[in-house]
Amino acid sequence: MATIAMPLRLTMSMRSPSGPTSRNEPRRESENRWAGSAIIPPIDGDWRHFSPVGESRRYTRKSRFANAGFPLAERPVAILHPAEASRVGGIRRNPMGSTMSKLGHLDRMDAFEFAHYLCLTGVGSNPTLGWTNWFAPIQAVPNAYEFRQEPPAGIVLEVPMPLHTMGIFTSNGVREVVVRHLVKGKPTDVRVPLRPISRLEEEEIAGMMSSSALSYLRNRGSDRILPSIGSSFTMRLGSVDIPFACGRWNDPSRPRRYDVRLNVDALLPSPSDVELAVLECFARGSSAAALAALLTPAGWAQGMGDFQRVIESALLDLLGDRLVNVSVTAWSRCLEGAVPHFTAQLNGLPVPSVC
Structure with missing residues (x-):
């Protein structure tokens, strides 16, 4: 039985996906699953992600569905990461939907206190419209924060946009914090000293608040302990x-x-x-x-x-x-x-x- 089954299996792996037999049905499902989720035609002639042309390996039971994708070598394909996108003129299209956040880069960072709260500000730029930018605390490290970004999903206009983000955190009185962001593609920790707040910055933050919240912070004074009731x-x-x-x-x-x-x-x-x-x-x-x-x-x-x-x-x-x-x-x-x-x-x- 073994000498008969092996040639049959090799024949299945080498047949065209359009074959008439019912044995090819699982392979078609596998091809559709690949093409619908991660495999799409290449963009701008970039083939660096996936190139099965010329590859070969021994067929095994575990690799049946993997071998089913090899007929796709008849036309080159590319696997795109979620952050990458296809382009049509000045429009970028992300076929993978929403993506998870990642570290971003800032050109300048500042830190100061307002009403005994730590204020972090960052200035930089986004390559397109639709980006989300924020500061987040690093839970395992005290007085350490990181600059996060989430790229847009769907169709986005490729218009470079400046960014100015601010994060407000509870302050414990330290005079220096650490901010992690990307520098030349690598995570880098930068020490940011706290400076005195300017009058213009104080007026801008106060303008964002309701009069009741501003009155509450003024009445609170220098108390850093949150109320229990x-x-x-x-x-x-x-x-x-x-x-x-x-x-x-x-x-x-x-x-x-x-x-x-x-x-x-x-x-x-x-x-x-x-x-x-x-x-x-x-x-x-x-x-x-x-x-x-x-x-x-x-x-x-x-x-x-x-x-x-x-x-x-x-x-x-x-x-x-x-x-x-x-x-x-x-x-x-x-x-x-x-x-x-x-x-x-x-x-x-x-x-x-x-x-």
Whole structure:
């Protein structure tokens, strides 16, 4: 039986993938699996990743599916790593989908403290649009961080873009930190001394924060110990439909619905205590009037800043230094086949006569 089976196996491995026998079906599945996941035609004549032409090896039972890919040697192929992409003009296409993050390169790094928090800043450039950049702590090493990047997935325009990233971390009072990034393709640790913060940088960071969070940090002073009691409370405030916000070529008036939420953090024992404080603020009238104005198309066009200031001021008066942060957020979605409420009312009005 062994002398008969071996020639048959060799014949199977050398036959064309288009053979008529059912024995070739597993090989076709293997070829499709290779072509659909990692094997695609080469880009710019680059064959360095995979070139089975001229390779040969003894057939074994373990390598049956590996040998099934050898008919692909009839046309050269290339295995692309996830970060690599095919190119069409000025557009780069990543066929592998999203990729994992990796170390990146920075041209300049700075470190300083703001309200007893460590601030790391980095300046560099990205080769295309769509990159994500951030600093991350190295868990195994204290006071050590690394610069991470995630390349874009899908179709990306090849437009070089400058990057300026910032990371905020808890500071323990050290005067120097270590930042790891790529230098000429190799991971390199760079010592970055902490310098005094400039007035411009302090104003920029303060401008990113809510007035409640800034007040809390100022009241905290030089205390680096986190409080042991605190609660977070989130509630939905309502929604507003904005016509034309999702307009398309075949549906210009398609609306977008925004759902508004209020998030409050305070040094109170339970979320129910925060909820009672929020309800008391709305009972006073000014917060409710500001919210009613926000949840209209005209009020939404003015932004959420007015309502944010009113509700923050009311909560600060009520909770004082126990208030940590107040934020008003909104998430949105396009409506399919829906008409905003006020647009439906307009449809009921009589059509003006034209003279």
